[in-house]
Amino acid sequence: MPGAKKTFLRLDQKKQQKILAAAIDEFATWGFHRASINRLVQALGIAKGSIFQYFGNKEGLFSYIFDYAIDRVKVSLKRVRRDTENLDFYSRIRASLLEGISFIDRHPKLYRIYLKMVFQEDFPARERYLKKIRLFSVDYLKPLIETGINRGEIRSDLDPNIAAFMLDAIFDRFMQAYAVPFFDSGSNIHGAKHEEIRTMIDQIIEILKLGFGSEE
């Protein structure tokens, strides 16, 4: 049911973009429940009724935003996969991590929406959204791992599911640490120069190599 209505899609691109940007702003700043349609239309200078005509209700609007975000990620990772086809497993993971933080840099608000969605359990239709992400994560990592095993870069006694979980966990936590200003110093990585982050990633890759790959 939710999502964009034809009325929205018939608008000219410029207006669609404007509404999209403002809605992303609102949800990223306030989360779903505290986001205010009042404030949104105020900022946009359009009628309140229009939003409901375009998206049905608040959730419809959010749903559209979320699908848009997923699309951005998909496009982004597809490019990495294609560009790294000939590299070894660890280089591909490394490239993916770099792409992850690059994505946050380019779309910080989209990532914040995602984070809020994951941890605010009372989100409407939260499970449907999460399923989309899960499928997507598996879709992306599983082939990488399998190719790695086939090529002998990962020891064959490692359960691919466990490997996927670990990679997903590292991925996720690394991005969280990068996006959320969690710590002021010490173990914090946000604000660190990209060089330092690259060093961190290299260390992680090193550990993965030792842990995943050391067979002989």
Next chain:
Amino acid sequence: MPGAKKTFLRLDQKKQQKILAAAIDEFATWGFHRASINRLVQALGIAKGSIFQYFGNKEGLFSYIFDYAIDRVKVSLKRVRRDTENLDFYSRIRASLLEGISFIDRHPKLYRIYLKMVFQEDFPARERYLKKIRLFSVDYLKPLIETGINRGEIRSDLDPNIAAFMLDAIFDRFMQAYAVPFFDSGSNIHGAKHEEIRTMIDQIIEILKLGFGSEE
């Protein structure tokens, strides 16, 4: 300023416990902003004004709950540290991870409150709360790592800060994955039998050993 007033602390233990439990329930279910004092007093069968006499305002109530949660964690980890004093570094990390998921089993609501707090950036006085946690995490991990280095269980060329970050990240992500019903299957670990989790932890420990310790 916020926290429990004398008024609350003077109540008999039974009533205090009842209110504490109901408030934890409310915040864990709804997060801070969507939690409703109306609903809370309804559930408790007491007057609305009483809550404000006990805690000053909504934030005061939350603050009290949060401090209570931190105390639980402290007690919990202090025990682990004491009980594992004579074990090697990796065994201690392993014990800490096990204690972490045990804590979630015993206090699932407290952990959910914590998660929401971390990712809802518009939380009132969020930074004050986060500082408490950060200090605490550093207080706990740093000595463990240093002892490990001194004992030669961790290679000396590893930056203790990086090590702390990685451990904190693994810790945190593992607990998140355990607490949040993120995935329905596959790489999900929530709902997995404790046996399987133990196996996962063992694998992680193995990787850490290889990554942190392999010096010679």
Next chain:
Amino acid sequence: MPGAKKTFLRLDQKKQQKILAAAIDEFATWGFHRASINRLVQALGIAKGSIFQYFGNKEGLFSYIFDYAIDRVKVSLKRVRRDTENLDFYSRIRASLLEGISFIDRHPKLYRIYLKMVFQEDFPARERYLKKIRLFSVDYLKPLIETGINRGEIRSDLDPNIAAFMLDAIFDRFMQAYAVPFFDSGSNIHGAKHEEIRTMIDQIIEILKLGFGSEE
């Protein structure tokens, strides 16, 4: 910021008038702080939210009422000034006093709002409102006095500022005495027949003539 929103100004005149009247009633009866939006919308038979859509908040509503009152006074005094252009100074003051009590007769509630505003020091944005009045009082009295001095009706050694203060004081206190049911009898003037008030004014004017004008 505060004042009427477009939403209010777009309503049809009849409804605007009805709301205006009811709000004046509420503020005149209860003052700012004790005025109740609940009671107001109850009396009007409209939804509570509407008032906030019209005026933003309670202060916005008050602000609108106050500006309306100032406008009434301005119109009223402008007329006096124009109608008495050719009269001498003392006749003009006399006419102004008469207009003052006539204004109270026509708009008793507006005057009561004004009085409460002046003496309730914790009023929000009280200073902004008072500034409006002060400017207005000076704007009105100063030219009158200067013209009087130029025409030789006021002795030239009288400080115009002192004269303005005295006139303003007499003006103000006279109107207060007229509007506020201060005394039940004796020195009270409220409820006195207009004839008697005219006599009082004449005596005051006589004193002013002797005090301000006796030069030779």
Next chain:
Amino acid sequence: MPGAKKTFLRLDQKKQQKILAAAIDEFATWGFHRASINRLVQALGIAKGSIFQYFGNKEGLFSYIFDYAIDRVKVSLKRVRRDTENLDFYSRIRASLLEGISFIDRHPKLYRIYLKMVFQEDFPARERYLKKIRLFSVDYLKPLIETGINRGEIRSDLDPNIAAFMLDAIFDRFMQAYAVPFFDSGSNIHGAKHEEIRTMIDQIIEILKLGFGSEE
């Protein structure tokens, strides 16, 4: 009914004074309705129930404060009357005005309570309080005027009631202007050096002499 109960009067003087001072503070700052018993007992560090045992209810407390204020004024003016017995009428009025502003300097809070009481018409039992003041004002001014007429300092064709009204008006307005920070500059007298105020008073006295006394 309202006023202080025996329970209050039996307290030792120090505690009575402390409560009196705190209550004056509260009422002067917030007016009657916005004054908070909660805040008062908080500031005093005594039990909330005590206030109700001492004064019955909020109005009883206010009533006691108000009576206390009237007493202060009475004592103050009685002294002026006695000290100026042998002076002429105008000197006595002059001395009274000076005593008025001196009273405000010594008891600014009491005067603020009075002002709020006069203009907040929904005050409980407001009329009873006002009657006290009226009687008092008449009691003070009438004898002064009559003595002045008898001594030939005031022309005999002046209605003593009108004279009393005018004096009361000037008195009152002058004190209001002194107490309330009404104007920022120009015609404002608050904050003016006492010297300047003395000059103002002298001019007013001069006008009164011309207006009241010029008989021959």
Next chain:
DNA sequence: GATGAATGAGTTTTCATTCAT
């Protein structure tokens, strides 16, 4: 198709007063 006025249940917070201890 666009508008925006109307709605009313919801929110947190304050407060004078009562009364059992």
Next chain:
DNA sequence: TATGAATGAAAACTCATTCAT
């Protein structure tokens, strides 16, 4: 006599949604 916990009505304000124009 003193205490202070309990009360609940009242306050200002927000908001997603509806629907007549």
